[in-house]
Amino acid sequence: MTTNDPSPIRTVTPRRADADKHVYRAHYRFCRWDAVVVLFVLLLAGGLVFGLYLSAKNSLSASSHKEAVLTVDGTEVWRVSLSGLTTAKEYTVTGNGEKIVVQAENGEARVLSSTCRDQICVRTGWISGVGQTAVCLPYRVVLRIDAVGNGAAAPSDTNTSYDVISK
Amino acid sequence: MRYSIYDLSRWGVLTALALALSVTETLFFPSALFPVPGMRMGLANIVTLLSIYLFGAVPTMLIVLIRCLATFAFGGNLTSFLFSLAGGFLSLFFMLLLRNRRVFSLFGVSVGGSAAHNIGQILIACLLVRSWAILSYLPVLLLISIVTGLLIAALSAPVYKAVGAIRPGGES
Numbered sequence: 532m533t534t535n536d537p538s539p540i541r542t543v544t545p546r547r548a549d550a551d552k553h554v555y556r557a558h559y560r561f562c563r564w565d566a567v568v569v570l571f572v573l574l575l576a577g578g579l580v581f582g583l584y585l586s587a588k589n590s591l592s593a594s595s596h597k598e599a600v601l602t603v604d605g606t607e608v609w610r611v612s613l614s615g616l617t618t619a620k621e622y623t624v625t626g627n628g629e630k631i632v633v634q635a636e637n638g639e640a641r642v643l644s645s646t647c648r649d650q651i652c653v654r655t656g657w658i659s660g661v662g663q664t665a666v667c668l669p670y671r672v673v674l675r676i677d678a679v680g681n682g683a684a685a686p687s688d689t690n691t692s693y694d695v696i697s698k
Numbered sequence: 699m700r701y702s703i704y705d706l707s708r709w710g711v712l713t714a715l716a717l718a719l720s721v722t723e724t725l726f727f728p729s730a731l732f733p734v735p736g737m738r739m740g741l742a743n744i745v746t747l748l749s750i751y752l753f754g755a756v757p758t759m760l761i762v763l764i765r766c767l768a769t770f771a772f773g774g775n776l777t778s779f780l781f782s783l784a785g786g787f788l789s790l791f792f793m794l795l796l797r798n799r800r801v802f803s804l805f806g807v808s809v810g811g812s813a814a815h816n817i818g819q820i821l822i823a824c825l826l827v828r829s830w831a832i833l834s835y836l837p838v839l840l841l842i843s844i845v846t847g848l849l850i851a852a853l854s855a856p857v858y859k860a861v862g863a864i865r866p867g868g869e870s
Contacts, residue, residue, distance in 0.1 A: 545808035548704075555751055555797055555798075555800070556751070557807075557855075558803035558804065559802070560803055561852075562802075562803050562805075562806070563799075564800055564802045565809065568796070568802065568809050569806075569848075572809060572844055576836070576841055577837075579833070579837045579840075580837045583834050583837075599867060602829060604827070605827065605829060634752025662831075662834060664831040666823075666831070666832055668777065668826065668827065671826055671828075673827050673829050673832075674810055674827075681864065685724045
């Protein structure tokens with residue numbers, strides 16, 4: 532029809548005959564396949580929790596004490612052992628008008644104050660479990676609890692993995 | 699891709715809606731109650747969800763891109779721009795995959811999209827601070843994303859019913 536038409540000003544073209552094949556109509560009733568999606572996400576979350584739990588347990592069993600590790604942009608700037616601390620220790624990161632203060636006490640650590648806008652790192656509060664983190668995304672600062680001990684390869688492991696990621 | 703003024707104006711309306719929703723969300727979300735970074739309702743996902751059915755893949759990509767650029771221009775910072783871009787496109791990708799299987803309803807597509815949104819954001823966060831430590835937030839975010847995904851689908855269904863009746867279906 533269009534090929535035989537000599538008129539150059541035809542603007543309306545007929546829809547392709549197979550157009551319906553590419554049309555998607557939404558169903559809006561919850562069906563069993565939706566339950567499959569929900570189940571899959573649940574399994575993913577569960578698997579992740581299990582994996583993180585296993586890695587935390589492994590590193591703790593091979594170690595004798597916990598350490599608070601502070602990293603900025605992936606590089607470690609401060610490390611302090613959390614066992615046997617009688618007085619609170621503080622460490623301050625400054626630069627570019629940014630200021631973030633970290634505090635470590637016996638068995639736990641926290642971000643005391645930060646000049647960042649969302650304050651999520653401060654609101655996280657005290658962390659004490661191995662693998663727990665307080666993160667300040669705007670300043671790329673991570674406070675983490677590490678398990679360290681006799682012959683455990685945990686700290687050097689994490690350091691090398693940082694190097695791999697940053698390169 | 700062939701499109702008419704009619705299509706163009708409909709895309710524009712949905713882009714504006716996406717923008718309004720994401721701005722509303724950042725203004726009014728009580729983030730003090732949830733100390734989990736990146737936790738959002740993802741209201742702008744309503745638009746993505748509707749758009750992949752009404753318009754198809756390419757216009758939706760444009761809508762998501764323009765939404766991210768515009769929120770960036772309205773006083774976001776580069777970090778949040780990267781976050782919304784990564785989350786937006788990963789969730790769009792998974793929503794399209796689920797849509798193309800045709801067996802999932804709005805609910806399944808929405809939950810998949812929400813979960814992908816969070817995964818994208820966490821991956822970007824891991825990249826930014828160069829550590830996998832933040833991965834420990836992901837399980838909580840995934841659980842929340844199931845709830846928000848279902849909520850978003852429940853909100854989108856009546857809108858789709860109303861709008862889809864005018865001219866249902868989208869190509870590609």
